[in-house]
Amino acid sequence: MNRFHGNGKLLLSGEYYVLDGAMALAVPTQKGQLLQVTYTPSAHRVLHWKSYDSNGQIWFEARFDIETFEALEGYVSQKSLVLQKILQTTRKISKNFLVGKEYVLVETFLEFPRLWGLGSSSTLIHNVAKWAGINAFDLLAKTMGGSGYDVACAESETPILYERHDGIPRTIPVDFNPPFKNQIYFVYLGKKQNSAEGISYYEKLKNLESKKDKLVEELSGITHKIVSATKLEEFEKLIAKHEEIIAENMAMQRVKELYFSDYWGEVKSLGAWGGDFVLVTSQKSKEETQAYFLEKGMDTFLTYDEMVKG
Incomplete structure (x- = not known):
């Protein structure tokens, strides 16, 4: 075997x-x-x-x-x-x-x-x-x-x-083990996303061609800053900026605006936008944070260590 x-x-x-x-x-x-x-x-x-x-x-x-x-x-x-x-x-x-x-x-x-x-x-x-x-x-x-x-x-x-x-x-x-990882959670939206469809949508956006190199450079820079972030506030600003860039250039709405406009922390889409899991940050307790998403009907809520290996 x-x-x-x-x-x-x-x-x-x-x-x-x-x-x-x-x-x-x-x-x-x-x-x-x-x-x-x-x-x-x-x-x-x-x-x-x-x-x-x-x-x-x-x-x-x-x-x-x-x-x-x-x-x-x-x-x-x-x-x-x-x-x-x-x-x-x-x-x-x-x-x-x-x-x-x-x-x-x-x-x-x-x-x-x-x-x-x-x-x-x-x-x-x-x-x-x-x-x-x-x-x-x-x-x-x-x-x-x-x-x-x-x-x-x-x-x-x-x-x-x-x-x-x-x-x-x-x-x-990479040693991505932020000191604020206990303030990062993963929430399942319950909207299964097809990765192939997301890729197809991206490739059809011909208007991106002229500025693609600039956006690749900008997003790469944000990625490096995310890895080295030592404070939650810094991390939140970076993922918010990342979301804004994707939303603006792909004519899509941020998941926070769509579903969590009254949420106190940041919310970031993961992978193809529109479904599966989101990353959320919170300066409030785990119990209070989880209660917010339960009220929205989302009962799959994992801590960073429950989700991420290594």
């Missing part, structure tokens, strides 16, 4: 513009996804895939021919097609991937709720790449696309600075 594990991810800064070279701050999460492979001698050359959610319930199951990775069921779901593409691409990169194997059972175990948006896809890419002994960034580029910060987090044990130049990823481990 082989086992592979990847961490979940959160993008704290540099969203959208990381696609064009902005330096981003990203953190691996405490919870991720496990992939377990069991090989069994059999007359049936089948890859049997079973995915379990964080409650131990099967949320996806499929069978593939081990030679071609063609689906063996009559009805082929969109999820099966995505997985098939990952498997077939893995075979193209690593010619001997599963060649000569008989019955292979793959079980994946999510440690966080699927709807949280912490990286069920990126942890899958990371784990399959580890299993096949190939480069996870290469597999990502040839299947799902994206900046790759999420795959970098899957591997990292600490927060990272992440950037891409000419399509080549660069990951720098």
Whole structure:
């Protein structure tokens, strides 16, 4: 039996513009996804895939021919097609991937709720790449696309600075452990966001081209200042400035204005705007802060240490 594990991810800064070279701050999460492979001698050359959610319930199951990775069921779901593409691409990169194997059972175990948006896809890419002994960034580029910060987090044990130049990823481990981390929380909005749709929207904004380099430089500068911030007030000013830049240049409204205009601290979107988690700061007690969001109907509230690894 082989086992592979990847961490979940959160993008704290540099969203959208990381696609064009902005330096981003990203953190691996405490919870991720496990992939377990069991090989069994059999007359049936089948890859049997079973995915379990964080409650131990099967949320996806499929069978593939081990030679071609063609689906063996009559009805082929969109999820099966995505997985098939990952498997077939893995075979193209690593010619001997599963060649000569008989019955292979793959079980994946999510440690966080699927709807949280912490990286069920990126942890899958990371784990399959580890299993096949190939480069996870290469597999990502040839299947799902994206900046790759999420795959970098899957591997990292600490927060990272992440950037891409000419399509080549660069990951720098960073000691992001602010003295005010007990005043940082993560709140789930309950509005699952599709990362691919966010990327597509960004790429369609042609009016950004003329000032993209300037914005990349400006956001990279903010990222470096966020990492070195020693006071909560400084951190809050930086994330507010970051939000204003994204909102203004992408014709979107800040999440604080949309839902939390009466909130006393700062609120920052994480990754593609519009859903999943937000980062919030507070100078009030944890209990008082949590009560505010509960009143808004948001009951998933995590401290910095509960969410972030390393």
